[in-house]
Amino acid sequence: MAAMISRRYLSSTTRLAASVKGAPEMPGCDFKPVAYKGLNMEETVKLRKSHLFPSTQSYAYYKKPLMIHQGHMQWLWDHAGKRYLDMFAGIVTVSVGHCHPKVLAAAEGQLKKLWHTTSIYMYPGLQEYVEKLTSKMPGNLKNVYLVNSGSEANDLAMLLARLHSGCYDIIGLRSAYHGTSPNLLGLTALSTWHYNLPVGFGIHHTMNPDPYRGIWGGKYCRDSPVQTTRNCDCQSDKACEAGNQYIAQLEDVLRFCCPKGRIGGMFAESIQGVGGTIQFPKTFLQRAFKIIRDHGGVCISDEVQTGFGRTGEHYWGFEAHGVVPDIVTMAKGIGNGYPMAAVVTTPEIAKSLAAASHFNTFGGGPLACAIGSAVLDVIDEEGLQQNCAKVGTHFLEGLAKLQENYEIIGDVRGKGLMVGVEMVKDRKSKTPLPAADMAEIWETTKDLGVLIGKGGYYGNVFRIKPPMCITKEDVDFTLDVFKTALDRYSGKR
Numbered sequence: 001m002a003a004m005i006s007r008r009y010l011s012s013t014t015r016l017a018a019s020v021k022g023a024p025e026m027p028g029c030d031f032k033p034v035a036y037k038g039l040n041m042e043e044t045v046k047l048r049k050s051h052l053f054p055s056t057q058s059y060a061y062y063k064k065p066l067m068i069h070q071g072h073m074q075w076l077w078d079h080a081g082k083r084y085l086d087m088f089a090g091i092v093t094v095s096v097g098h099c100h101p102k103v104l105a106a107a108e109g110q111l112k113k114l115w116h117t118t119s120i121y122m123y124p125g126l127q128e129y130v131e132k133l134t135s136k137m138p139g140n141l142k143n144v145y146l147v148n149s150g151s152e153a154n155d156l157a158m159l160l161a162r163l164h165s166g167c168y169d170i171i172g173l174r175s176a177y178h179g180t181s182p183n184l185l186g187l188t189a190l191s192t193w194h195y196n197l198p199v200g201f202g203i204h205h206t207m208n209p210d211p212y213r214g215i216w217g218g219k220y221c222r223d224s225p226v227q228t229t230r231n232c233d234c235q236s237d238k239a240c241e242a243g244n245q246y247i248a249q250l251e252d253v254l255r256f257c258c259p260k261g262r263i264g265g266m267f268a269e270s271i272q273g274v275g276g277t278i279q280f281p282k283t284f285l286q287r288a289f290k291i292i293r294d295h296g297g298v299c300i301s302d303e304v305q306t307g308f309g310r311t312g313e314h315y316w317g318f319e320a321h322g323v324v325p326d327i328v329t330m331a332k333g334i335g336n337g338y339p340m341a342a343v344v345t346t347p348e349i350a351k352s353l354a355a356a357s358h359f360n361t362f363g364g365g366p367l368a369c370a371i372g373s374a375v376l377d378v379i380d381e382e383g384l385q386q387n388c389a390k391v392g393t394h395f396l397e398g399l400a401k402l403q404e405n406y407e408i409i410g411d412v413r414g415k416g417l418m419v420g421v422e423m424v425k426d427r428k429s430k431t432p433l434p435a436a437d438m439a440e441i442w443e444t445t446k447d448l449g450v451l452i453g454k455g456g457y458y459g460n461v462f463r464i465k466p467p468m469c470i471t472k473e474d475v476d477f478t479l480d481v482f483k484t485a486l487d488r489y490s491g492k493r
């Protein structure tokens with residue numbers, strides 16, 4: 001299928017001349033963007049500074065800022081016509097490709113018919129879409145509430161958990177990111193996102209089961225083609241000592257912080273995204289969910305980043321943990337860049353919301369449903385989940401080879417096209433690579449034509465989560481670019 005994608009969207013004969021000396025050669029692309037005729041960079045920067053919240057300035061964070069003008073599949077063009085390989089997908093959001101022709105056609109078709117009505121009326125697109133979406137869910141996860149963002153989805157999931165369980169207390173994992181609504185700031189457990197304000201009443205965080213940087217972890221912990229370089233006494237992944245220790249921490253949180261024998265629910269990403277592509281010991285989530293249920297709680301999987309085939313082996317990240325959650329939240333890739341999100345749960349839990357009115361003006365609008373439906377079709381028709389498995393594994397193996405020669409690559413991890421590279425001063429101390437050094441490597445990567453993300457508590461993890469249509473050729477190019485950026489940083493070139 002990757003070959004099909006490659007033939008359809010790329011031409012191996014069209015090559016972009018390398019504009020930087022010693023730069024790896026970018027794979028070809030036949031698509032011609034329109035010429036940019038808008039505001040120049042200086043005016044744009046000035047307007048951004050004078051009219052947007054200062055808090056948004058840090059997002060335009062390249063030293064030489066990037067002004068994106070057009071996108072097509074895995075490619076982006078800046079205002080000057082320079083092409084980039086988008087290996088971050090607008091923060092894991094452009095799932096099937098920028099302006100994907102089928103999704104574009106669905107959006108255009110719907111735009112000409114009906115933009116908006118509300119869910120108080122019947123319109124077929126909504127029913128058709130939720131039936132299609134729930135056909136992808138295991139168990140009795142059959143009821144859908146459509147909203148507009150991941151934060152809204154998690155807010156609703158928390159409300160549902162509290163209503164259904166009759167208990168206010170919620171457990172989350174340290175290093176998790178679940179959104180920035182006032183309610184969710186307390187669940188998001190990264191102090192970089194916190195103000196000196198009271199948030200998170202009733203929310204408790206257990207130790208993050210991070211096999212690389214956590215207290216416990218070893219060489220069998222992860223469900224990934226690449227393991228940590230840490231040693232452990234476990235003989236195999238069957239009896240994971242690190243997993244046992246992290247579960248004991250969870251039991252302690254329940255014992256000491258929650259009303260006796262009770263919990264409202266627990267949130268977990270299947271692989272932590274903003275936290276730095278952190279994967280848990282294989283059995284952790286399964287055991288944690290059982291404990292939560294034994295205490296009357298509801299188990300919530302945040303699939304905002306890991307859903308829709310991105311992890312390759314499975315359609316949903318939680319499947320790799322061998323669990324069926326009670327509530328699943330999804331956003332980002334669900335709409336390929338169109339703002340939409342969903343909460344999916346069982347009919348029994350969904351009933352908890354019926355005691356009072358609950359309404360969302362835009363959630364599940366006709367445009368969202370048309371787009372969401374086309375995205376689901378494209379993932380299947382183009383074998384994108386399978387592509388994530390194949391291309392992602394190739395990528396992770398390539399990064400692991402690179403790690404052998406670069407002491408500053410502390411850890412390579414992930415699954416499918418959800419990839420993290422943790423950068424350190426040296427592997428023994430694991431001291432995070434300083435922000436200025438990260439920025440230097442990152443800027444060079446961009447100048448060489450590849451866009452990647454950064455994250456993790458220390459900002460020292462390169463996060464690589466491209467549109468799921470990328471090819472092996474794109475991965476090889478990214479590996480070449482990353483190697484060149486590392487060599488330039490360490491003065492080898």
Ligand SMILES: Cc1ncc(COP(=O)(O)O)c(C=O)c1O
Nearest residue numbers: 149150151177178179273304305
């Ligand atoms: C795992 C996860 N959950 C929730 C959210 C919040 O989504 P949104 O920014 O759409 O509110 C994010 C956003 O990055 C996320 O990564």
